[in-house]
Amino acid sequence: DAKTTQPNSMESNEEEPVHLPCNHSTISGTDYIHWYRQLPSQGPEYVIHGLTSNVNNRMASLAIAEDRKSSTLILHRATLRDAAVYYCSHSGSARQLTFGSGTQLTVLP
């Protein structure tokens, strides 16, 4: 199973950028890095994923370290609706994606 390490919690001010870190200690060469988030009383929501290069989509950016042992999810301008638990994972197959405790992001108005 994927072994990832994330801070338990982070805070950000509204409309400021947020950088959420993740260490991927057991990542292998063919594993994709995934990020999901979960709002209260909802299922996890896919945010972004990538293999080696940095990735951007409408929700966020994903920065992947050159050795792929770490990644950073970047929310460019945090809003109150971004307050959620953020999970990172890595896997070579959808079946093996695992979700640990995640990072609770609090956005302050």
Added chain:
Amino acid sequence: DVKVTQSSRYLVKRTGEKVFLECVQDMDHENMFWYRQDPGLGLRLIYFSYDVKMKEKGDIPEGYSVSREKKERFSLILESASTNQTSMYLCASSLSGTGGSPLHFGNGTRLTVT
């Protein structure tokens, strides 16, 4: 956008009852998954299916079975519900089984077994 729909948001069942949790996805995805989520334990995979009528055990299959008769529908069955199966159940789908295929989740069914 992919839509994964779970039939119930909340269910209350009695010990020993047979419970059916239904999940439907509308994007012709090959793979479907059932997880349970408990505080402090994260998401744990119960079963998954990579094709119609095909299924594989996940990490915690004991006490559960599944059915996939149609591509879009994946059912989780608790043959005889027990109180330790009180949990949030999450269904997910993915286009393929590769690591580059993201999971799309439903909003969950919170099951209470009394």
